[in-house]
Amino acid sequence: MHSQSNLNKVTICLFVISFILSLYCGVLVYCSYFFVHESGHIIFGSLGGVYVNGTLPNFEIGNWMQCPAMPYFMIPQQTRMTSGQPTIAFVLGGIILTEIVAMGVAAYLYLVSKQWKAIYLLIPLFFLIHEIIGNFLCGTDNFDSKPLEICRESLVQKLTVFIAIPVIILASIIIFLRIIDFSGSDAITNHRDSSDPRRQKQATH
Secondary structure: HHHHHHHHHHHHHHHHHHHHHHHHHHHHHHHHHHHHHHHHHHHHHHHHHHHHHHHOOEEEEEEEEOOOEEEEEEEEEEEEEEEOOOHHHHHHHHHHHHHHHHHHHHHHHHHOOOOOHHHOOOHHHHHHHHHHHHHHHOOOOOOOOOOHHHHOOOOHHHHHHOOOHHHHHHHHHHHHHHHHHHHHHHHHHHHHHHHHHHHHHHHHH
């Protein structure tokens, strides 16, 4: 009985640690997304420059900011062209690459996971909503290179303030579920090994 109580305490402790670690990693994933987004501008901007203008443009990161809750982690915020003419590929490159990566991650997690598969399909949707509101409508990833008129609406302004929260929460939940899924698989394997007489007999030889 005493050993069972200790086991429950250890399980709860591991559960809490996993939850806190998942939240921290969720913020880290969100901050890492900025590198993917700005890389999209550079990659597709380069391809568009060569295809449309016949020249390879140059780029620079115009601004760096601190990652929330991680002041030591600086993330890129804006990519500028220092030479060449901007193209549609450059303007929308951040959104395009973000969605490509999001769909790839979602497909991988869907295939390797044993349960909670449906939640992984939300990854591209959440990032698409984030991109449309935060970057296309209320950012500079549009054909005007400035926030659109709709962003002056109070509702949209409120959405831009909290737009990062759903993405961070989703990332944290997914990381937490992966930890639980992985731990559950190990527990099932260990249980099968311990309850199978043939495996026990092999272990004694």
